[in-house]
Amino acid sequence: MxxxxxxxxxxxxxxxxxxxxxxxxxxYNRFSERYISTIGVKISRKSIVISPEVTLNILIWDLAGSExxxxxxxxxxxxxxxxxxxxDLTRPKTLESLExxxxxxxxxxxNIPIALVGNKTDLASECKIDRYSLEKEARKxxxxxxxxxxxxxxxxxxSIFEALAKELV
Amino acid sequence: xxxxxxxxxxxKDKASSTQEADDALLHAVRSILVGQERDRLKExxxxxxxxxxxxxxxxxxxxxxxxxxxxxxxxxxxxxxENRFKSRANTSQIESLLRKSEETKEGLIERIAPVMADLVKxxxxxxxxxxxxxxxxxxxxxxxxxxRTEKDDLVDALYPVIGETITKSIIEALSEFTKxxxxxxxxxxxxxxxxxxxQGVSPGELFFRDNLPYQIQRVxxxxxxxxxxxxxxxxxxxxxxxxxxxxxxxxxxxxxxxDSFGESGELNEIKHGDQLILLQTSQDIYVAxxxxxxxxxxxxxxxxxxxxxxxxxxxxxxxxxxxxxxxxPPLQNELRPLLYPYDILKPAGLSxxxxxxxxxxxxSFLLFLLLSTFYCIFTIRLWPYAFxxxxxxxxxxxxxxxxxxxxxxxxxxxxxxxxxxxxxxxxDQGAAIGNLNIRSGPGTDxxxxxxxxxxxxxxxxxxxxxxxxxxxxxEGEDPLEGWVNALWVTR
Numbered sequence: 001m002x003x004x005x006x007x008x009x010x011x012x013x014x015x016x017x018x019x020x021x022x023x024x025x026x027x028y029n030r031f032s033e034r035y036i037s038t039i040g041v042k043i044s045r046k047s048i049v050i051s052p053e054v055t056l057n058i059l060i061w062d063l064a065g066s067e068x069x070x071x072x073x074x075x076x077x078x079x080x081x082x083x084x085x086x087x088d089l090t091r092p093k094t095l096e097s098l099e100x101x102x103x104x105x106x107x108x109x110x111n112i113p114i115a116l117v118g119n120k121t122d123l124a125s126e127c128k129i130d131r132y133s134l135e136k137e138a139r140k141x142x143x144x145x146x147x148x149x150x151x152x153x154x155x156x157x158x159s160i161f162e163a164l165a166k167e168l169v
Numbered sequence: 170x171x172x173x174x175x176x177x178x179x180x181k182d183k184a185s186s187t188q189e190a191d192d193a194l195l196h197a198v199r200s201i202l203v204g205q206e207r208d209r210l211k212e213x214x215x216x217x218x219x220x221x222x223x224x225x226x227x228x229x230x231x232x233x234x235x236x237x238x239x240x241x242x243x244x245x246x247x248x249x250x251e252n253r254f255k256s257r258a259n260t261s262q263i264e265s266l267l268r269k270s271e272e273t274k275e276g277l278i279e280r281i282a283p284v285m286a287d288l289v290k291x292x293x294x295x296x297x298x299x300x301x302x303x304x305x306x307x308x309x310x311x312x313x314x315x316x317r318t319e320k321d322d323l324v325d326a327l328y329p330v331i332g333e334t335i336t337k338s339i340i341e342a343l344s345e346f347t348k349x350x351x352x353x354x355x356x357x358x359x360x361x362x363x364x365x366x367x368q369g370v371s372p373g374e375l376f377f378r379d380n381l382p383y384q385i386q387r388v389x390x391x392x393x394x395x396x397x398x399x400x401x402x403x404x405x406x407x408x409x410x411x412x413x414x415x416x417x418x419x420x421x422x423x424x425x426x427x428d429s430f431g432e433s434g435e436l437n438e439i440k441h442g443d444q445l446i447l448l449q450t451s452q453d454i455y456v457a458x459x460x461x462x463x464x465x466x467x468x469x470x471x472x473x474x475x476x477x478x479x480x481x482x483x484x485x486x487x488x489x490x491x492x493x494x495x496x497x498p499p500l501q502n503e504l505r506p507l508l509y510p511y512d513i514l515k516p517a518g519l520s521x522x523x524x525x526x527x528x529x530x531x532x533s534f535l536l537f538l539l540l541s542t543f544y545c546i547f548t549i550r551l552w553p554y555a556f557x558x559x560x561x562x563x564x565x566x567x568x569x570x571x572x573x574x575x576x577x578x579x580x581x582x583x584x585x586x587x588x589x590x591x592x593x594x595x596x597d598q599g600a601a602i603g604n605l606n607i608r609s610g611p612g613t614d615x616x617x618x619x620x621x622x623x624x625x626x627x628x629x630x631x632x633x634x635x636x637x638x639x640x641x642x643x644e645g646e647d648p649l650e651g652w653v654n655a656l657w658v659t660r
Contacts, residue, residue: 006413006492008395040425043396043417059397059417075424079395081492168492 002049006057007168008079012072012101013086014094015065018119021151022086023062026161031152038064041076048165056165072101077108082115082164085141087134089118089127089148095137102141113144113167115160122150367527383462386444388507389416390479390500392490393455396420399490400500402508419457423448437469449473451480453487458507471510479503599629599637599658607651611636618651627653629660 011019020038024030027044042062050056061080063072077083083105087094098116105112116138118129131148138146145163149156199207266280293300315323387403389412398416403409419439426436439446447458449472456476458468480487483498490497594600601621608615611633619641621627627641630650637655642648 004494006397006494008397008417008492041421043414043421045411045414057413059395059413061417061421073424073428075428076421078424079392079397081395 002055003053004055004057005169006059007081007165008059008061009082009084009164009168010061010063010077010080010105011084011086012063012098012105013065014088014091014097017065017086017088017091017094018151019062019065019084019086022084022117022119022149022157023060025151025154025157027060029154031154038062040064041073046161048162050166050169054169056169058161058165058168072104074104074108077105080105080109080112082113082168084115084117084160084164086117086119087129089120089129090123092128092133095129095133098137099140111142113164114141115145115147115164116141116143117146117160118148119151121148121155122152383460383465385458385460385508385510387459388504389419389457389459390476390504391416391420391455391457392487393420393450393453395490395492397490397492399454399487399497400504402501402504404508416457419446419448423450423455447472449476451476453484453490454480456504456507465510468510472507475503475507594626594660596660597628599627599639599660601625601627601653602657602659605653605657607639607641607649607653609651611638611652613654615652619649621653629658 011023013019015037016035020036020042021031023042023044024032027046041064044060044062046058046060048056048058061076063076085098085101087098095118102114105114116134118134121127134146134148144167145160147156147160147163149160151157203210289300312323385404387401389401390399391397392399396417396419398413401412409415422439423436427434435448435450437448439448443461445460445464447460447464447469449456449469454476456472458472460468479500482503483500486496486498601623603623605621606617607619607621608617621641625641625643627639630638630640632638632655635655636652637658638650639653640648640650
């Protein structure tokens with residue numbers, strides 16, 4: 001019989017970087033151009049078969065971002081075993097904000113694995129953050145994986161979630 | 170035209186004759202000189218005259234046409250002038266109307282009002298659905314506005330229409346409700362009524378307290394820190410794939426309430442329609458119970474008790490829970506009392522005061538019984554000594570039933586109490602315990618066929634409503650079948 005493991009992870013990042021879109025793409029494999037701002041928190045679940053013996057149930061807490069960093073409710077981060085930091089490749093400011101999210105995460109639940117994601121590679125001509133900047137920023141956190149994604153095309157979305165998932169087991 | 174001029178003047182006659190001669194001469198000369206040309210001229214002249222006539226005729230026709238055209242033009246001009254005049258008049262009228270409407274709304278309203286009602290009426294008649302769509306939102310909005318501003322007027326206006334209906338409905342509902350309660354109260358067992366009286370409440374009150382409807386639908390046990398679902402039990406047993414998401418959201422709502430309204434309090438209740446979610450928290454876990462109806466008395470306390478007990482019992486496992494469900498103890502059974510609390514939450518026992526009263530009543534009753542018994546024994550024992558000369562009446566009363574018994578052919582009750590010993594019987598055999606009538610049918614109305622004497626044996630063929638159909642075979646007699654009362658038969 002397969003062992004069931006449940007883990008809570010959080011998606012953190014500024015307003016409109018694509019946290020909800022990444023979750024929607026990963027959980028339901030869909031994308032919507034329509035932007036609906038998340039209020040408070042949105043919780044989704046995805047089961048991943050890590051091995052024939054282990055099934056991981058990831059509870060994804062997609063936390064509402066804000067235009068200017070105002071922080072997230074610490075209680076929403078508590079109990080999380082992993083986090084995905086998301087920035088928008090077309091807005092360098094969203095990469096800078098991640099340090100503040102990291103401080104809040106460290107206060108609530110220290111030393112958990114973090115995956116750093118630069119989202120919106122589909123807007124290639126408008127990208128203002130390069131790979132080097134991402135890696136530089138990643139050194140400041142307990143980063144276990146870095147990638148650039150596109151929730152619109154689905155590029156690298158599943159792989160980054162799975163990379164974090166394997167780290168949790 | 171004369172070619173030569175007269176050169177002199179002579180007497181008139183002479184002159185005249187000369188003139189004539191000249192003319193003739195001239196004519197002759199002319200004829201010689203221009204005779205041919207003259208003819209040709211004449212022809213030309215005729216032609217010219219003819220052309221002239223034609224031209225004149227043509228001119229006349231043209232003139233007529235021109236006159237006609239001119240007449241038409243004049244008419245058109247006249248019409249145009251008239252139209253222009255009318256147009257000006259209309260324009261000035263419109264301008265005047267516009268000015269009037271701009272100056273005062275009332276003016277416009279006055280002009281439109283007379284036709285407005287007809288306009289609406291016709292539109293409603295022609296296309297009621299379309300008008301409904303158009304006017305619906307406006308009517309809704311108007312009603313809301315009216316309710317805000319002139320609520321009392323609206324209530325007064327609507328009361329005659331709906332007040333009576335509502336009153337009637339309420340009366341009917343109450344009447345039905347009362348009947349139901351009454352019917353159910355009548356069916357209550359005597360011991361329930363005694364219980365209610367002992368508890369110091371009316372049977373009705375106890376009935377309500379016990380029977381206010383509620384149903385626990387599902388109970389969640391959730392890890393407090395992470396919001397992960399540890400286990401759950403449900404009344405329906407229906408699986409629900411999203412229970413872990415619900416658990417997460419419940420946790421988020423709890424956390425949100427706590428962050429927003431202060432750490433000191435806890436969110437204990439969430440109401441959604443008829444459903445109520447009750448929450449009770451302990452150190453590492455919290456329990457969420459989803460129920461319909463009224464919260465049963467003591468249920469919150471039970472929730473609190475169970476969640477603390479579970480947390481204490483499995484403290485290490487719950488405190489160190491890291492998502493591995495296999496490491497969890499079997500928690501489902503711990504939640505069962507919360508899903509089916511009906512036995513636990515039965516009305517509490519008697520209070521101390523009630524218990525004391527009950528004890529005093531029972532003690533008094535026992536004391537009374539003891540005293541009565543003592544009095545009776547004392548009286549009976551001392552009676553012969555107190556009244557030695559009198560005949561003892563009780564002996565006579567004891568003898569009387571024996572006399573009755575011997576007079577009737579049927580056995581009496583006394584005999585059933587002391588049956589005479591009978592031989593061992595087969596399963597299908599029976600024996601009469603006393604003299605017994607064999608009847609043609611099951612019942613005392615039927616004819617007596619024969620008599621069975623005490624101890625006589627017979628075969629029981631079948632049984633019906635306290636009567637036995639038997640077969641009796643006596644030596645030297647034909648077998649007899651008939652009905653006997655089972656009360657007087659031993660088997």
